[in-house]
Amino acid sequence: xxxxxxxxxxxxxxxxxxxxxxxxxxxxxxxxxxxxxxxxxxxxxxxxxxxxxxxxxxxxxxxxxxxxxxxxxxxxxxxxxxxxxxxxxxxxxxxxxxxxxxxxxxxxxxxxxxxxxxxxxxxxxxxxxxxxxxxxxxxxxxxxxxxxxxxxxxxxxxxxxxxxxxxxxxxxxxxxxxxxxxxxxxxxxxxxxxxxxxxxxxxxxxxxxxxxxxxxxxxxxxxxxxxxxxxxxxxxxxxxxxxxxxxxxxxxxxxxxxxxxxxxxxxxxxxxxxxxxxxxxxxxxxxxxxxxxxxxxxxxxxxxxxx
Amino acid sequence: xxxxxxxxxxxxxxxxxxxxxxxxxxxxxxxxxxxxxxxxxxxxxxxxxxxxxxxxxxxxxxxxxxxxxxxxxxxxxxxxxxxxxxxxxxxxxxxxxxxxxxxxxxxxxxxxxxxxxxxxxxxxxxxxxxxxxxxxxxxxxxxxxxxxxxxxxxxxxxxxxxxxxxxxxxxxxxxxxxxxxxxxxxxxxxxxxxxxxxxxxxxxxxxxxxxxxxxxxxxxxxxxxxxxxxxxxxxxxxxxxxxxxxxxxxxxxxxxxx
Numbered sequence: 410x411x412x413x414x415x416x417x418x419x420x421x422x423x424x425x426x427x428x429x430x431x432x433x434x435x436x437x438x439x440x441x442x443x444x445x446x447x448x449x450x451x452x453x454x455x456x457x458x459x460x461x462x463x464x465x466x467x468x469x470x471x472x473x474x475x476x477x478x479x480x481x482x483x484x485x486x487x488x489x490x491x492x493x494x495x496x497x498x499x500x501x502x503x504x505x506x507x508x509x510x511x512x513x514x515x516x517x518x519x520x521x522x523x524x525x526x527x528x529x530x531x532x533x534x535x536x537x538x539x540x541x542x543x544x545x546x547x548x549x550x551x552x553x554x555x556x557x558x559x560x561x562x563x564x565x566x567x568x569x570x571x572x573x574x575x576x577x578x579x580x581x582x583x584x585x586x587x588x589x590x591x592x593x594x595x596x597x598x599x600x601x602x603x604x605x606x607x608x609x610x611x612x613x614x615x616x617x618x619x620x621x622x623x624x625x626x627x628x629x630x631x632x633x634x635x636x637x638x639x640x641x642x643x644x645x646x647x648x649x650x651x652x653x654x655x656x657x658x659x660x661x662x663x664x665x666x667x668x669x670x671x672x673x674x675x676x677x678x679x680x681x682x683x684x685x686x687x688x689x690x691x692x693x694x695x696x697x698x699x700x701x702x703x704x705x706x707x708x709x710x711x712x713x714x715x716x
Numbered sequence: 717x718x719x720x721x722x723x724x725x726x727x728x729x730x731x732x733x734x735x736x737x738x739x740x741x742x743x744x745x746x747x748x749x750x751x752x753x754x755x756x757x758x759x760x761x762x763x764x765x766x767x768x769x770x771x772x773x774x775x776x777x778x779x780x781x782x783x784x785x786x787x788x789x790x791x792x793x794x795x796x797x798x799x800x801x802x803x804x805x806x807x808x809x810x811x812x813x814x815x816x817x818x819x820x821x822x823x824x825x826x827x828x829x830x831x832x833x834x835x836x837x838x839x840x841x842x843x844x845x846x847x848x849x850x851x852x853x854x855x856x857x858x859x860x861x862x863x864x865x866x867x868x869x870x871x872x873x874x875x876x877x878x879x880x881x882x883x884x885x886x887x888x889x890x891x892x893x894x895x896x897x898x899x900x901x902x903x904x905x906x907x908x909x910x911x912x913x914x915x916x917x918x919x920x921x922x923x924x925x926x927x928x929x930x931x932x933x934x935x936x937x938x939x940x941x942x943x944x945x946x947x948x949x950x951x952x953x954x955x956x957x958x959x960x961x962x963x964x965x966x967x968x969x970x971x972x973x974x
Contacts, residue, residue, distance in 0.1 A: 474764060474936070477936040477937070477938065478932040478933070478935070478936040478938070482899065484899040484902045484903070518901050518902070519901060521898075521901075521919070521920070521924060522898070522901065524927070524945070524948070524949075525898050525924065525926070525927060527941055527942065527945045528857075528926075528927050528928075528929070528930060528933070528941060528945075528949070529932060529933070530932055530933060530936060530938055540936065540937065541936070541937070541938050541939065542937075542939075552757075552759050552761065552762050553762060553763075553764040553765070555756050555757055555759070555762060556754075556756045556762060556765040557765065559756050559757075579757060583757075583759070585757060588757050588758070
């Protein structure tokens, strides 16, 4: 009968070797920057930053649903869809779109192409305007974009547009203001002090809660956040198209808020800031002049009545 | 005609006994149920994502059933040598071919009825409406498309030696047509000669299976396709099916069975 002792010893030796090797590798792994040890999400571990690619495609899918399926493919001219319309329509995202929205297909190239168009969505429409039926009572159907936005934000929490679009449609078409606010706060947890998110949050307080004081605080904080983000950056980056847009929006909304509160001096100061980044400075200057005139008339009126 | 129906009946019975459909239907129902159990922002009326997933699974399952079942028909008969007693009976090769085609196609149609009924029920639970005309159009076009696929697979089973290669090639060809078929002419425009002419020629020769895909219209609640246009699409499918069956017969009538 063969003795089993050498095998047991060999097994023990191997177990010892494996434990030592595992301890060694674990020490190295904990120090490796790509170990994803801070995340328990299996997707983080498996595909890492590849999630952002999927997130982008789910974000685009939400815009496809916003158009009820009428959307350009990679083979079509996508100039009019560079910025998703669902984001553009929120008023919080700068538009890079050019050209007609409905004409990306162009005229049919042949009889098969012409026949094919009967079987696919073939007309430009937006879900918040009733979709293909153009029945405005169905504007709540814009809710159909929300699942894709939710998945997109889960995969790429750093894309602020996802939170802005979700919150805007939740509060404006579905009357879910609290949920919208919650989405924005979730976005701010992942992207602290982001000016776009703070701008949208300020709109929630201004347009829905009518809380002017908090809206003012949030928008001022957004401007400070923008200043912090831009510190040390060259002017070409600082005042690119997207940054100019958000600064103009913040200054314009602060000016409107001050006008509504009767603080004309502060309003004029914000309008001047808005003018410096606006694509239509002439129009804003006219508004500033009108406001000054109104301010002078109002300050002179009590003096005239006292005489 | 009776002989064709008799052969198709045998095929239907064989399909009825196989587990493919049941497994695929259960998988479709399970995945749809799991996806349907998710609610977004406490809104129980969000449904289009669920419709898209369910229809995608139905399309994938139907292609799997059609190609998988058809590809095995004639090779299995030849392998088990049951084709010889069949040929000894007073039936022509054309009748065998048509019987096999009809059996597979009818089985696909019956499976589709169950799949679409399930889809309609899932949708109705959230949308509270039954757009039956839209569903009927989608089902009929889907079934007509499967007719072309079944005929194509039948031709493949006579040309290609192995069942697996037939299944793979037909599946890839079908999916490729569905994905890029409608864009081939655009691709050709940006190419140099002779590739441009070859791709453009391919565009006119291939059966445009994407015509029969009404999924996006169903998911996004578009109105029904004009009935005249819908009927022309059915005629188009019938023409391609007939052409592919004719080609299959031309190959089969001269084919040595041993």
